Amino acid sequence: xxxxLLQALFGRLPxxxxxxxxxxxxxxxxxxxxxxxxxxxxxxxGIMQSMATATLRPYAFFQADVMISAAEAxxxxxxxxxxxxxxxxxxxxPDVASxxxxxxxxxxxxxxxxxxxLTTFGIDPAQPGFLAPEIAAKTGPLQVQMAGLLDRxxxxxxxxxxxxxxxxxxxSFEASGKTLxxxxxxxxxxxFGGDGYMIVSxxxxxxxxxxxxxxxxxxILLRLRPGADPDRVSAELRxxxxxxxxxxxxxxDAAQEDLTYQQTKRPTGIIFxxxxxxxxxxxxxxxxxxxxxxxxxxxxxxxxxxxxxYGPGFFLGIVFEEALILGLSGFVPGALIGGxxxxxxxxxxxxQLAVTPGMILSVFLGTLVFSTLSGVIATRRLAAADPADLx
Amino acid sequence: xxxxxxxxxFGQGEARKQALxxxxxxxxxxxxxxxxxxxxxxKTTLLTLLGCLREVQDGSVTLLGHELRGAAAAQxxxxxxxxxxxxxxHNLHESLTATQNVVMGLQVLGRVDKDRAQxxxxxxxxxLGLSDRLDYLPANLSGGQKQxxxxxxxxxxxxxxxxxxxxxxxxxxESGANVVDLLKRLGRARGTTTLMVTxxxxxxxxxxxxxxxEDGRIVEDRTQG
Ligand SMILES: Nc1ncnc2c1ncn2[C@@H]1O[C@H](COP(=O)(O)OP(=O)(O)OP(=O)(O)O)[C@@H](O)[C@H]1O
Ligand SMILES: [Mg+2]
Numbered sequence: 001x002x003x004x005l006l007q008a009l010f011g012r013l014p015x016x017x018x019x020x021x022x023x024x025x026x027x028x029x030x031x032x033x034x035x036x037x038x039x040x041x042x043x044x045x046g047i048m049q050s051m052a053t054a055t056l057r058p059y060a061f062f063q064a065d066v067m068i069s070a071a072e073a074x075x076x077x078x079x080x081x082x083x084x085x086x087x088x089x090x091x092x093x094p095d096v097a098s099x100x101x102x103x104x105x106x107x108x109x110x111x112x113x114x115x116x117x118l119t120t121f122g123i124d125p126a127q128p129g130f131l132a133p134e135i136a137a138k139t140g141p142l143q144v145q146m147a148g149l150l151d152r153x154x155x156x157x158x159x160x161x162x163x164x165x166x167x168x169x170x171x172s173f174e175a176s177g178k179t180l181x182x183x184x185x186x187x188x189x190x191x192f193g194g195d196g197y198m199i200v201s202x203x204x205x206x207x208x209x210x211x212x213x214x215x216x217x218x219x220i221l222l223r224l225r226p227g228a229d230p231d232r233v234s235a236e237l238r239x240x241x242x243x244x245x246x247x248x249x250x251x252x253d254a255a256q257e258d259l260t261y262q263q264t265k266r267p268t269g270i271i272f273x274x275x276x277x278x279x280x281x282x283x284x285x286x287x288x289x290x291x292x293x294x295x296x297x298x299x300x301x302x303x304x305x306x307x308x309x310y311g312p313g314f315f316l317g318i319v320f321e322e323a324l325i326l327g328l329s330g331f332v333p334g335a336l337i338g339g340x341x342x343x344x345x346x347x348x349x350x351x352q353l354a355v356t357p358g359m360i361l362s363v364f365l366g367t368l369v370f371s372t373l374s375g376v377i378a379t380r381r382l383a384a385a386d387p388a389d390l391x
Numbered sequence: 392x393x394x395x396x397x398x399x400x401f402g403q404g405e406a407r408k409q410a411l412x413x414x415x416x417x418x419x420x421x422x423x424x425x426x427x428x429x430x431x432x433x434k435t436t437l438l439t440l441l442g443c444l445r446e447v448q449d450g451s452v453t454l455l456g457h458e459l460r461g462a463a464a465a466q467x468x469x470x471x472x473x474x475x476x477x478x479x480x481h482n483l484h485e486s487l488t489a490t491q492n493v494v495m496g497l498q499v500l501g502r503v504d505k506d507r508a509q510x511x512x513x514x515x516x517x518x519l520g521l522s523d524r525l526d527y528l529p530a531n532l533s534g535g536q537k538q539x540x541x542x543x544x545x546x547x548x549x550x551x552x553x554x555x556x557x558x559x560x561x562x563x564x565e566s567g568a569n570v571v572d573l574l575k576r577l578g579r580a581r582g583t584t585t586l587m588v589t590x591x592x593x594x595x596x597x598x599x600x601x602x603x604x605e606d607g608r609i610v611e612d613r614t615q616g
Contacts, residue, residue, distance in 0.1 A: 007505065011502045012498050012502075013487065013491055013494060013495065013498065015484070015486075015487070018486040018487060018491070019484075019486045021486075022485065022486035298484070300480075300482055301482065301483075301484045301485070303482075304476075304478070304482040304484075305495065305499075306471075307442075307444055307471060307476050308471060308472070308476065308495065308496060308499050308544075309468055309469070309470075309471035309472030309473075309474075309499045310468075310499055311465075311468045387439075387444045388439045388444045388445040390444075390476075390478050390480075390482060391435045391438060391439055391444075391478055391479065391556040
């Protein structure tokens, strides 16, 4: 059936298909190889995608236009003290409407069976405009001392237990020798850094971490007047604020820089990036190997076709046909295997691992491009098919 | 088909060795010419030069009205489509059936309707007594049958010239004679010109003309009625 389809497509005998399927074991091995390479790329991309989602997740808890961070703070979840006086300087800029200090620390929740590492943000409950609507709507209880909102998607937190936490049914636990009470939950999601998130008021935060009494937050979030360009204001603030070591950039840029940092500077990001490259190389080498041995095995036939009057386009066509067949028939099982592996890994780690349509499209296009590339390299051998040697 | 003052060398520098010396030759349309001579006398070299499979180094070769000396690759490709080659080895494609191999000889002429191509291939195979082997792969055919498929592949596109190098070596006497009779019939009916290297006496007897090469020179040129 595929043969018929190709015959109609090329308007000639599907020689590539017939040639590839002629030795079934080799064909099966080739498909398995391409499928393996595809699955490898899918898994690596899935993990990278999941890292990106996890990296960007906490940015969605807040609403801001400009973020001021310490020089050493590469991520939202990585702090470094920024003195409050810089916020006051920033507020002097005519386009800056309001500012909020954001505190950051890790809180360990020792439970009966496990320990949750919670990335904890201290916010000002009086400024709900800096919070995502879901969280802003729940800041009421935070006015109370030692109150917190818990990430209900925290890794290691049973779903029914999370669902049970409501203002009417709060849950208390000990942290740093003090009692914290959780009044409500929000949707966060564990990342590679911690098991989940918690949001408390800045007052509660400073009570929990008395060493931070200096009161310097880890990041300063700014909201601008409507219509002001965050990039322009960031540049002007860099000129205005006297501490030149501070990182002052739009909130969107901060998220993007964080992502780039995770993917290109952190070992995990680099390793998974390499995984993708290795997967691509494996696929490239396998397709090239299969195609070039196939060309070498059919030198006499190709020379005969040359003698019969077939031109270079015909031979390129055969090799491309083969590259396409190998790429496509390896892609489908590769995508399936990759999807299954990611699902299993997701269940084992509670990371959000999945094959996304974007991944399918890019891996598919990548497979086509790289198979074709292997085909191009493999056809160089075709020039050696000399019809004069046939007699 | 014509050669004038044709010389040919193999190798470079010290190892350079002349294979053909001053060949002058005209072969009439529709004739069957046999090329004979001892091993190494240059028969194959001459055949590949006349069939534009080898670059002309010195002198001139005219094929179907085209000069081959210094010809562009594209012209050679186009010209080869008007030729039918029968090699000593069958050179069939192992993954194609007998019919598909023969279709390859037709398809080179351009896009052809699949059913028409199949029918033409089946007809050509029928002429060579292979009607009951149409869908066999080469691996399942005898040596003689494979060679007959190769003959069908060479003839299916109605070539103007057929070039054959000891094609009957793999054939039994009777099939060899049949192939030659078929070529002679095509010569009369369509003006197909045949040039064949052979030592087979039964074929030599049936040829219109017999050329003998020795050490790269034509030493005998005999026309027979
Ligand atoms: N590709 C080549 N490279 C170098 N020398 C060659 C090559 N092909 C042929 N020769 C030489 O040219 C001469 C003529 O060879 P050719 O193959 O034309 O002879 P032939 O008459 O066809 O012989 P045979 O009957 O054995 O097929 C021989 O001396 C041979 O060694
Ligand atoms: Mg020879």
